[in-house]
Amino acid sequence: MFLIVMIWVMAYPIARYLIPSDTFNEPFEPVYNGLNVLFTALAFGGVIITLAFQAEESRIARREEIERSIFELFQTFTxxxxxxxxxxxxxxxxxxxxxxxxxxxxxxxxxxxxxxxxxxxxxxxxxxxxxxxxxxxxxxxxxxxxxxxxxxxxxxxxxxxxxxxxxxxxxxxxxxxxxxxxxxxxxxxxxxxxxxxxxxxxxxxxxxxxxxxxxxxxxxxxxxxxxxxxxxxxxxxxxxxxxxxxxxxxxxxxxxxxxxxxxx
Structure with missing residues (x-):
């Protein structure tokens, strides 16, 4: 998250001083459009990572629940x-x-x-x-x-x-x-x-x-x-x-x- 904020903050100086003014008719719009795409991709990647972590946690919880239920059955049986x-x-x-x-x-x-x-x-x-x-x-x-x-x-x-x-x-x-x-x-x-x-x-x-x-x-x-x-x-x-x-x-x-x- 900190890295994303830093990239966004640096976008203006890059567009203002490092890119020639005649490179684009509207120099700021392409940069920010590109950054918007980047941020969208990063956000989507974050969602995917979050879902993956949740799926893994759900799998672990299910396994623990099964093992606990079997253990309880074994305690009953013995x-x-x-x-x-x-x-x-x-x-x-x-x-x-x-x-x-x-x-x-x-x-x-x-x-x-x-x-x-x-x-x-x-x-x-x-x-x-x-x-x-x-x-x-x-x-x-x-x-x-x-x-x-x-x-x-x-x-x-x-x-x-x-x-x-x-x-x-x-x-x-x-x-x-x-x-x-x-x-x-x-x-x-x-x-x-x-x-x-x-x-x-x-x-x-x-x-x-x-x-x-x-x-x-x-x-x-x-x-x-x-x-x-x-x-x-x-x-x-x-x-x-x-x-x-x-x-x-x-x-x-x-x-x-x-x-x-x-x-x-």
Whole structure:
């Protein structure tokens, strides 16, 4: 700014003493016209520089906001309070791993219509996985199981929020969130939910919530997992996963390998 003012102040002496009077019919007008062009260019350049600085500051602020939000999610995920959510959700998933009927029950409960009833044969497994359920009768087990299913809903919502931060993939990958542990069990529920959605006109009419498959596909991309593009690929992954086999995967899940495919 000081340099611009100095150039402007020196314009008159230059025009008066250094430029011959007969150079121009009107000696001052060309000089000041030229200076006006110069000042306009400088002002335009200043605007461009200012916009560039603002864009850089906005980019830095956005990155810091993303990193802060991911950090807050990680604090939530690792908190003692959220540990109870994870425990309850994983009990529900473990029961679904060991009982295909219960997994289908879980998937049906993600929709507001055509919900299946609790399969009584799974009560023994629920008592085995949770000491607090051992003294409950069958009717009490059904009510107690609802609490674990609510915890699973919270986990699904947590990963759905995480999937929305795909643009900050580097941060998410470094935070981990134990996704590799949740992924195979969640794909069971996701695929069963997908099948119910595809096979029921009533569900498609009344249920507009995002399917779990959309969340898992986004997270698979972030974490670098090979995409699962069809039902067969999903069930091959599930039925061959070492951890699910260790958990006692219900052999009946292999029946899905021979059923008609739905797009994952």
């Amino acid at each position: 908190s003692l309070e959220f540990q109870q959510v994870k425990d309850g959700a994983f009990r529900a998933l473990l029961t679904g791993i060991q009982h295909r009927e219960y997994a289908e029950y879980l998937a049906s409960r993600l929709f507001v219509v055509e919900q299946l009833t609790f399969p009584p044969a799974c009560a023994k497994t629920l008592r085995t996985l949770d000491a607090e359920k051992q003294s409950l009768d069958d009717q009490q087990i059904i009510h107690a199981d609802r609490a674990d299913r609510l915890m699973l809903d919270n986990i699904l919502n947590f990963f759905a929020m995480l999937a929305q931060r795909e643009s900050s993939a580097t941060v998410i990958k470094h935070c981990d969130f134990a996704y590799d542990w949740w992924r195979p069990a969640l794909w069971i529920i996701a695929e069963l939910q997908q099948r119910r959605h595809a096979n029921s006109e009533k569900i498609r009419m009344y249920c507009k919530n995002q399917l779990v498959t959309a969340t898992l596909k986004a997270l698979d991309k972030v974490y670098g997992h090979a995409p699962l593009n069809s039902s067969r690929e999903v069930w091959e992954y599930i039925t061959q996963h070492p951890k699910l086999l260790d958990f006692g995967l219900d052999p009946e899940f292999k029946d899905y390998l021979s059923t008609p495919e739905t797009s994952a």
